[in-house]
Each structure stands twice: as C-alpha cells, then as structure tokens.
Amino acid sequence: MAEGQKTVLWWGRFDPDYSRNRILRQAFTALGWRLIDFNPVLSAVANWQAILGGLAIPDLVWLPAFRQRDVRAAAKWARARKVPLIFDPLISAYDKQVYERQKFGPGSANAAKLLAWEKSLFAAADKVIADTAGHADFFAQTFDLPSSKIAVIPVSAEESLFTAAPPPENDTLEALFFGSFIGLQAPDVIVEAAKLCGAPVHWTLLGAGPEKSACEAMAAGQNAISFEEYLPYAQLPARIHKADILLGIFGTTDKAARVIPNKVYQSLACGRPVISRQSAAYPEQSDGLIQIPPGNPQALADAMAQLYTNRSELEKRGIAARQYYDQYFSTQKVKDSLSVLLDSLHR
Template sequence: MPKVIWWGRSDLNYSRNRICRQLLQSLGYQVIDFSPRISVLADVEAQLVGLASADLIWVPCFRQRDVAAATRWARKKKIPVLFDPLISAWQKQVYERQKYAADSVWARRLLKRESRWMQAVDMVLLDTEPQRQMFMQRFNLESAKTACVYVGAEQPLFTPVASAHSSTFIEVLFYGSFIALHGLATVIAAARMTASQSHIQWVLLGDGPEKASVQQQAAGLVNVSFEPSVPYAQLPRRIAQADIVLGVFGDSEKAAQVIPNKVFQALACARPVITRASSAYPAVFGSGPECSLWQIDAANPVALASAVTQWSRCLHGKRQAAHALYASSFSELQLRHQLQAALGSIGLPIA
C-alpha cells in the first residue's frame, strides 16, 4: 500500500482537507499524520523522531509555512512533495485584505518568498483552472508542476435531504463566513429591491468579520433575517429548507477564480444556485433562468434581484437539475479522477 505523509499542523476538519484525505484513501493510500511543533524546524523534528519514509509528502491548504522544511526533508529521502495551498498568501494580503499595495516592498518580498516555496515542490494542486493559471503566471511555475482538483462537497454528508418546507414563502439562503469575497452588499441591495415581494425571504446564515456591517445595511428590511452558524454536520438539513442558495458576488480577482464550497454543497443537496459568473466553471455550463446554476455579473444587485424574482415564479425541476449537474461534473468520482491524474503526472503509484 503506498503511503503519504500529511505534513503540517492543519485543521483536519476543514472540508478541503477532509475531502482530499478521503480521495487519497479511495486511491489506496495510507495517510500518515505528522504535525510538527515548530514548522520551520519540522525537518529536524522528523529526523529526531525517526519519521518513516513514504511515497509522497502532502502539505495541506494554508500551510505555506511548512513547505520549506518539508521539501528539505523530502529531498534527502528522494520523496516528491505536493502542496495544496488553496489560496495564495500574497494574493490574500494584497488583493483581499489590502494590507500591502501591489507595488510595495512588502508585497514584493511576500511574492518572492511564496514563489520560492511554490517552485520548491514537485506539484502545486489548485482548485480551478483560473487559479492554476494565476499561480503559473505569478509564481513562474511550469504547467506540468500544477494540476486542478475541485473543492467539491464531502460525501456522503452533502446529499438531498427531505425537509418540511412552507409553500407560502420562497427562501433565498446565503451561508458563509461574511468576508469581502462574498460581496454581501450586493445581496442586501438585491433584497431591498425585492422588499415589496413579501413571498421572497432572504436568510443570511453564519458569522464573520463583515457581519455587523451587513446587518447594519439590512436594518429595516423585514424580508431579511440573520441566523448564527450551524454545526457542519447540520448544513445539509439547513440547505434543504431553502429554495435558492446564493454563491458569491464580489468583484475581486480572487472571487473571479474560485468555485465556493457552498456552490458544490448546494448542488449536491439538490438546490439551485445563483452566483457571480466565473471562468472557473466548466465552459460547457450554460447560464440563465433555464439552468440550475445561474451565473450573473459580479457586484450587480439588479441582476441578482431579477434572477431571484424570476426563479421565485418557476422553480419546477430545478432541484433535480441541480443534483444532476453536481453528479455529472463535481462528484467524488470526478474529483478522484482529477487527483489520480495529478499524482500520476509525478510518477506516483495508484493501488
């Protein structure tokens, strides 16, 4: 049985990590956890504890700080290293948090450091093709050293669930961590435009840095309500109470490159989705009221209000179509094929 060392102090309950570990196991890999005390000295710790060799080192998402030590140890053992960053630290600090100006000394240093990390590994795994193209360009990576595996929805958790539902209202559900990428000002503006349509109710579920601001924007809107976060395992049942699920609507570079978790999860639960248009989606996807995944212009509340209004009058067949779209394009089988191709491209065995 081939072995993979899961290297880094990662959150094993984070959905991307859980899905990737499930995929590795489905491909016949034994996953060995190594959680070093100090990231920069992890190769020394690995040597001291006698960490056994393996077929692959996997550095999970957000663990840029673990790459240097992982690659130092791997080179001595002649083991390939795969890094699944999910996001770029440079992109996040410059374009999402706007902590550094793109042409600042600090941004250039961060870009140079992250480029060094990316170039040191044998494979950089991304979640969409636009994200892969950005990494290749910004970090000067060869195409052969990059691959895509969709974020997906964890199975069998996210699946159609029967739920008691009121026929009086159409519920439009957003759930998430209330960050800038989500473009929630667009959601509130669209809700305001549909305020006279009392049968349409907007629900924003979750907590995060922008929640207080969003609540302030929604003050006085009786068609908008807020709910606290629910445990991850309860999300499918909460999704099942909604008629329409919202994706993201931000107009940032990052928002244009991703397919959010909630899109995969909602489709897997047989709920139609409205989200901003992105080249991250397969080119064969259509878009419009006839589809179960309706892509609209970013940061466009008029388009969002119009889409919700149209669907509120005719949702027949959308649930079945949403689940069929997930099954054909984003299922666990599709993700397994993607990962298998990525591992095979760097000569790794598949049991």
C-alpha cells in the same frame, strides 16, 4: 500494511477535519494508499524533528491547505530522500495580503518580498494543486510555474452530509445565504437586492463576520430580510434543504472571479439551484447554477424575480444542480483527478 501498499506522509500542523483535507484523505484511502501524519512542533525546523525522530520514508509527501510555512522544511527532507512533494495551498498568501486584505500595496517592498517568498515555496514542490482552472492560471502567471506542474482538483463537498433532497414545501419562497460575511462574498449586494426585489421572496442571511453588522443596519425595517446565527457544520445540510434557492458570492475582486466557494459545492450537492456571480471557474453553464454579473444588486433581484415567476421549474433546476455537481465536482471526480496526478509522478 498490505504488501506493496504505498504510503503518503501528510506533513504539517494541519486540520484533518477541514473538509478539503478530509475529502482528499478519503480519496487517498479509496485509492489504496496508507496515510501517515507528521505534525511538527515547529514548522521551520520540522525537517530536523523528522530526522531525529526517525520518520519513515514514504512514497509521497503531501502538504495540505494553507500550510505555506511548512513547505521549506518538508522540501529539504523530501529532496534529500528523493521523495516527491505535492503542495495543495488552496489560497495564495500573496494574493490574500496584497489584493484581498490590501495589507500591502502591489508595488510595495513588502509585497515584493512576500511574492518572492511564496514563489520560492511553489517552486520547491514537485506538483502544485489548484482547486479551479482560474487558480491554476493565477499560480502559473504569478509564480512563473509551468502548466505541467499544476493539477486541478475541485474542493467538492462531503457527500455523506450534503445529500440531494426534494424541494421544500414553503408557502413563501426562501433564498438562503450562509457564510462569513466578508468582502469576497459581498453580502451587502444580497441585502440591497432583497430591497430591490419586487417578488414575495424571503431572504435569509446565516452566519457571522466583519460585514454582518453593516448588513443588519442596511436591512433595518425590511420584513423580507432576516438573519440567523452560525450553525454547527453538521446541521448545515438540513438548513440548506429547508431553502428553495441558495446564494453564492457576488464580490468584484479578481479572487472572487477565480474561486468556487464551499457553499456553492455544498448547495449543488444538496440539489438546490444556486445564484452566484459569473466566473470562469465554472466549467460550463447549467440550469442549476444561475450566474449574474458581480457586484450587481439589480441583476440579483431580477434573477430572483424570474425564479419566483417560474417557481414550477425549481425542482428541475434542483435536479440539474445535482447533476452538474456529479459531473464536475463530486468526490468521485476528486478521486479520479488525484489518481491521474499520482500516476503522473511515476512516468
């Protein structure tokens, strides 16, 4: 280890190959930090495993995406050693179970218990990461966090894979959706829009998930709509490059209004214009990102028809898409935001 090099301890049973984690780990390395991984056998007693195993004291403890269950043990261990702890939840368990999956009613005892549990976890961290300004506001309001405790770092895309490419030379314009066919994405809105659209556009929906069968039934007999199976992650950029226009999400939930999905980051990075639902998560307007009202098939059909009518402008829109990505969501932006956050810990 280089003299004076700082160390960050990535704590928890996380996936280092998940794109959010991989991009942040690369940013830490680029900033000169040394990464140490601690993957405990049991999350609840991980602090004791760390003690008994003689885990070296780092300069920072980092809790990565989705690892709520690791927070308490990590916070006990870090607090006893006066090491700052940063939590990057990416999602809220309370939000997911109560509002997205509707497993518990908002006013139920189970919802209140889950809220109190997650509120205590967010309070235990020195800093909490949000991926969008919308999520930052949600965390602050839901978990009573001061805004000074929250930092926004975009998800971004893996730029070694998702590279800008010239538009394809398709005879028929292709609009591509890829995803997990969940309600937040509203793939049914895409199918209905394809049926309403009078322009000669081919609509492709790629992936698998709970709403795919219903979408296939809705699309029966529609020659302009086709479905493709899930692709390995490394093959996704090439598939994006074959399409003219990419489709984001169109759900009507509060969460859908707060997120920027991976598919949007990746598509913009590939230099493809994107149509997605309106969201305050986006920092400003761009010719490369066409925002429409959520849950509105007719608005999507009309936007697609307009792009078809002005097909000669798609290349310029693709260039604008990549420029928008570079300005607000690039891995350099991640690195810069992380650097500001790390500097703030020592003020």
